Amino acid sequence: MTGVAPLDGAGEGDVTFVGDAAHAKRIGASKARVIVISESLDAGDAASGRALVRVPDAEVAVIALLESFAPAPIRPPAGVHASAVIAADVAVPKDACIGAFVSIGARTRLGARVVMHEGVRVSENCEIGDDCVLHENVVVRERVRFGRRVVLHASAIIGSDGFGYRPAPGGRGLLRVPHLGSVRLDDDVEIGAGTCIDRAKFGETTIGAGTKIDNLCQIGHNVSIGRSCVIAGLTGIAGSAVIGDGCRIGGRVGISDHVRIGRGATIAATAGVMNDVPDGATWGGVPAQDIRLTLRELAAIRKLPEWSRRLRHLLEGDKK
Amino acid sequence: MTGVAPLDGAGEGDVTFVGDAAHAKRIGASKARVIVISESLDAGDAASGRALVRVPDAEVAVIALLESFAPAPIRPPAGVHASAVIAADVAVPKDACIGAFVSIGARTRLGARVVMHEGVRVSENCEIGDDCVLHENVVVRERVRFGRRVVLHASAIIGSDGFGYRPAPGGRGLLRVPHLGSVRLDDDVEIGAGTCIDRAKFGETTIGAGTKIDNLCQIGHNVSIGRSCVIAGLTGIAGSAVIGDGCRIGGRVGISDHVRIGRGATIAATAGVMNDVPDGATWGGVPAQDIRLTLRELAAIRKLPEWSRRLRHLLEGDKK
Amino acid sequence: MTGVAPLDGAGEGDVTFVGDAAHAKRIGASKARVIVISESLDAGDAASGRALVRVPDAEVAVIALLESFAPAPIRPPAGVHASAVIAADVAVPKDACIGAFVSIGARTRLGARVVMHEGVRVSENCEIGDDCVLHENVVVRERVRFGRRVVLHASAIIGSDGFGYRPAPGGRGLLRVPHLGSVRLDDDVEIGAGTCIDRAKFGETTIGAGTKIDNLCQIGHNVSIGRSCVIAGLTGIAGSAVIGDGCRIGGRVGISDHVRIGRGATIAATAGVMNDVPDGATWGGVPAQDIRLTLRELAAIRKLPEWSRRLRHLLEGDKK
Numbered sequence: 001m002t003g004v005a006p007l008d009g010a011g012e013g014d015v016t017f018v019g020d021a022a023h024a025k026r027i028g029a030s031k032a033r034v035i036v037i038s039e040s041l042d043a044g045d046a047a048s049g050r051a052l053v054r055v056p057d058a059e060v061a062v063i064a065l066l067e068s069f070a071p072a073p074i075r076p077p078a079g080v081h082a083s084a085v086i087a088a089d090v091a092v093p094k095d096a097c098i099g100a101f102v103s104i105g106a107r108t109r110l111g112a113r114v115v116m117h118e119g120v121r122v123s124e125n126c127e128i129g130d131d132c133v134l135h136e137n138v139v140v141r142e143r144v145r146f147g148r149r150v151v152l153h154a155s156a157i158i159g160s161d162g163f164g165y166r167p168a169p170g171g172r173g174l175l176r177v178p179h180l181g182s183v184r185l186d187d188d189v190e191i192g193a194g195t196c197i198d199r200a201k202f203g204e205t206t207i208g209a210g211t212k213i214d215n216l217c218q219i220g221h222n223v224s225i226g227r228s229c230v231i232a233g234l235t236g237i238a239g240s241a242v243i244g245d246g247c248r249i250g251g252r253v254g255i256s257d258h259v260r261i262g263r264g265a266t267i268a269a270t271a272g273v274m275n276d277v278p279d280g281a282t283w284g285g286v287p288a289q290d291i292r293l294t295l296r297e298l299a300a301i302r303k304l305p306e307w308s309r310r311l312r313h314l315l316e317g318d319k320k
Numbered sequence: 321m322t323g324v325a326p327l328d329g330a331g332e333g334d335v336t337f338v339g340d341a342a343h344a345k346r347i348g349a350s351k352a353r354v355i356v357i358s359e360s361l362d363a364g365d366a367a368s369g370r371a372l373v374r375v376p377d378a379e380v381a382v383i384a385l386l387e388s389f390a391p392a393p394i395r396p397p398a399g400v401h402a403s404a405v406i407a408a409d410v411a412v413p414k415d416a417c418i419g420a421f422v423s424i425g426a427r428t429r430l431g432a433r434v435v436m437h438e439g440v441r442v443s444e445n446c447e448i449g450d451d452c453v454l455h456e457n458v459v460v461r462e463r464v465r466f467g468r469r470v471v472l473h474a475s476a477i478i479g480s481d482g483f484g485y486r487p488a489p490g491g492r493g494l495l496r497v498p499h500l501g502s503v504r505l506d507d508d509v510e511i512g513a514g515t516c517i518d519r520a521k522f523g524e525t526t527i528g529a530g531t532k533i534d535n536l537c538q539i540g541h542n543v544s545i546g547r548s549c550v551i552a553g554l555t556g557i558a559g560s561a562v563i564g565d566g567c568r569i570g571g572r573v574g575i576s577d578h579v580r581i582g583r584g585a586t587i588a589a590t591a592g593v594m595n596d597v598p599d600g601a602t603w604g605g606v607p608a609q610d611i612r613l614t615l616r617e618l619a620a621i622r623k624l625p626e627w628s629r630r631l632r633h634l635l636e637g638d639k640k
Numbered sequence: 641m642t643g644v645a646p647l648d649g650a651g652e653g654d655v656t657f658v659g660d661a662a663h664a665k666r667i668g669a670s671k672a673r674v675i676v677i678s679e680s681l682d683a684g685d686a687a688s689g690r691a692l693v694r695v696p697d698a699e700v701a702v703i704a705l706l707e708s709f710a711p712a713p714i715r716p717p718a719g720v721h722a723s724a725v726i727a728a729d730v731a732v733p734k735d736a737c738i739g740a741f742v743s744i745g746a747r748t749r750l751g752a753r754v755v756m757h758e759g760v761r762v763s764e765n766c767e768i769g770d771d772c773v774l775h776e777n778v779v780v781r782e783r784v785r786f787g788r789r790v791v792l793h794a795s796a797i798i799g800s801d802g803f804g805y806r807p808a809p810g811g812r813g814l815l816r817v818p819h820l821g822s823v824r825l826d827d828d829v830e831i832g833a834g835t836c837i838d839r840a841k842f843g844e845t846t847i848g849a850g851t852k853i854d855n856l857c858q859i860g861h862n863v864s865i866g867r868s869c870v871i872a873g874l875t876g877i878a879g880s881a882v883i884g885d886g887c888r889i890g891g892r893v894g895i896s897d898h899v900r901i902g903r904g905a906t907i908a909a910t911a912g913v914m915n916d917v918p919d920g921a922t923w924g925g926v927p928a929q930d931i932r933l934t935l936r937e938l939a940a941i942r943k944l945p946e947w948s949r950r951l952r953h954l955l956e957g958d959k960k
Binding site: 101119137139142155157166174177178180196198216218220234236252287296300303310314 | 323324325326329376377379380383386387389390391394401403419420421437438439455456457473474475508510512513514529530532534535536548550552553554571572589590606618621622624625627628631634635
């Protein structure tokens with residue numbers, strides 16, 4: 001057995017998996033001889049001659065399977081690379097892995113088994129919890145706090161100053177609003193490559209436990225995101241927005257400042273959210289609203305050129 | 321007295337501030353005993369028992385107040401960190417702060433008191449004015465010029481090659497257009513984390529004095545942005561667009577190449593601007609137009625499903 | 641002769657170029673005395689007193705001309721900078737240019753003449769082909785493979801983990817889907833500053849030969865992009881999407897997961913593509929469709945407030 005592969009790409013030596021009815025119908029076309037399948041599904045006649053492994057949820061089972069095939073994660077060797085520059089008062093746990101060219105500022109506390117890949121920058125007075133992994137060239141500014149098992153992908157930037165200005169008195173340019181607060185990422189948060197999370201004006205910008213944010217997202221100052229949310233790439237969340245627990249936010253979404261998104265809400269990709277979203281709702285469109293309304297409007301717009309033509313005829317007829 | 325806090329979050333020991341009528345009405349519910357308030361506002365009875373500090377603009381006053389509470393900015397110690405790699409012909413002013421792992425190329429000139437945080441890369445032939453601050457892992461490519469007090473947040477990238485290709489003769493792939501120009505950032509410009517500003521094909525991509533650009537924006541080759549503009553996150557401005565002085569551009573906006581945006585214009589978040597915008601106008605939507613037209617269309621679209629239903633009835637009635 | 645300049649900006653000592661009829665009409669107003677012009681164009685009387693250089697395609701000719709004026713590209717000196725940290729088993733070709741603070745992991749193979757600017761991070765088991773150029777602070781994660789002449793602009797991130805999670809059994813948080821695959825960039829691919837290309841769950845995320853991707857784009861796990869595509873900035877392509885050869889994709893476009901875009905298709909800026917696009921089609925809008933339909937709908941929407949008014953009149957008249 002050589003590995004795990006998707007149904008269509010699997011060779012005879014691979015394990016494959018079937019987690020939905022659409023894939024179940026295509027079993028016959030796969031070369032795989034070992035199929036992990038959700039027990040709710042019917043494999044049909046096509047499964048004959050193959051080993052079916054029935055599990056409660058094939059997608060979950062395959063995650064465990066993949067991990068058993070996965071190479072060990074790449075990380076710097078345990079200890080501190082000779083080139084790293086670490087402030088004298090920082091205690092590095094002996095099982096930490098600190099790579100080349102890492103810099104760590106004064107009074108920062110490091111949890112057990114933290115991993116910092118090459119070029120990571122952590123500033124002063126930070127707290128990095130046990131088992132956090134910071135990938136290459138991540139930047140963590142001063143006073144930021146992480147829980148345990150936080151993962152930051154390459155070049156993520158945590159704790160940059162929030163974006164706030166006021167016209168200077170007398171109309172001469174702009175005054176910058178100082179951002180005295182910071183950022184807190186709770187346990188099991190994962191932040192994508194290049195994603196920016198700005199520090200609060202007061203208090204903390206917070207990301208709740210278990211929330212996952214994709215690459216190249218912008219999270220503004222004083223935003224509060226709940227637990228176990230999933231936020232896809234290129235999404236922007238403006239200052240002081242509040243996102244409830246368990247929300248799912250699609251790619252390229254924009255959320256205006258101070259908007260509140262209720263628990264368990266879903267925001268469709270590309271939406272622009274300018275009003276509060278109720279708990280559990282599914283919203284989409286620009287400006288976003290209940291997605292059923294948006295879809296109804298889209299359907300009406302699709303017919304609009306034809307209605308226009310007929311309406312012109314009617315109105316012109318009417319005028320005669 | 322322990323600090324400055326927003327009206328709702330302030331404790332008894334905090335100073336708070338009230339800059340608009342909506343907050344003035346909520347003074348009664350705040351624990352703060354010292355309130356900085358704009359002199360145009362009426363604090364009402366709720367203010368009794370509290371110290372009111374009347375100022376022309378509470379938001380401006382609180383900026384000064386915040387700065388007095390703010391910890392000193394974190395920066396590398398004065399001098400050059402032992403690990404920095406600086407070309408032999410670069411004169412480092414003695415009050416500059418150059419952090420660990422910084423690299424600076426030949427013939428680059430540094431102004432007084434420049435600050436470069438860990439991992440900053442400045443290439444050859446650049447000019448960095450007095451009091452500029454370059455945060456961690458910023459990249460500045462060759463021949464880029466900064467005025468004074470320019471701030472670049474972490475991982476900002478200034479002077480990458482512009483994006484321009486031509487089909488190669490004979491249809492064999494794409495030829496890259498060389499970008500011989502550069503980038504100039506004038507005094508007091510501030511550039512957000514991860515934001516990219518591309519170098520010009522000829523001449524310079526320019527950002528005028530006092531302009532502030534948020535995180536993860538993309539500014540194309542030969543763009544010219546005026547003075548004191550404010551541009552929010554995830555905005556993209558395509559090649560050779562011209563933005564006048566004092567424009568305000570919302571988040572996730574796209575501006576097409578060669579478009580001209582007049583002085584003092586406002587572009588609403590998520591707009592896609594494909595045509596020139598007059599001075600002082602407020603535009604929104606995709607494609608963008610005067611926002612009053614966009615809002616009128618949105619209102620009509622909201623009613624469209626209902627109109628469709630009635631119209632179908634009318635037209636079918638009409639046909640009979 | 642001092643350089644190459646655009647028609648409007650050229651001085652007497654500059655060469656300029658004219659590649660289309662609009663510019664040909666403006667020749668009279670230019671100071672340039674030497675004009676490179678496409679042979680299909682008529683320069684008219686205005687050209688008298690100037691040297692016209694007739695070529696098949698002035699835009700292509702000017703690229704060659706620009707290159708002859710261009711300063712030599714800035715790169716680290718040949719050899720390995722003393723500060724670089726390179727795994728013991730990596731063979732560095734003697735004509736490679738490896739800058740300060742570069743790190744390269746074990747078992748990575750480097751082609752001839754590779755250039756790595758300051759702060760580049762290449763992990764283990766990678767293949768970097770001949771003549772690749774990696775700009776400052778680029779991150780390349782483990783097992784990534786590049787063809788020849790691949791260019792990565794500053795802070796591009798290749799091979800971060802794909803974004804995939806499943807609800808954990810029992811509803812307790814999210815399980816991360818392991819991403820065992822990698823990324824392959826073929827010959828002559830160019831990747832913009834800050835752009836992220838995620839590794840595949842299985843197999844490889846692939847970018848075909850000659851494809852050019854602009855700054856701050858997000859390319860999801862298992863995406864397959866064909867040859868000679870051009871993709872503008874801030875575009876996001878979700879997991880497992882397939883883009884055919886020769887596609888042109890505008891700025892700020894979003895493409896949903898598993899969508900297929902046919903060969904030679906064009907996607908207009910700001911589009912949101914949720915369905916498969918036929919070969920050679922031009923699509924736009926959100927959700928995207930044939931751009932002629934989108935333009936027709938936009939025209940109808942522009943008239944909608946007026947139709948609404950007339951329709952209300954008609955329907956109210958009708959009810960009486």
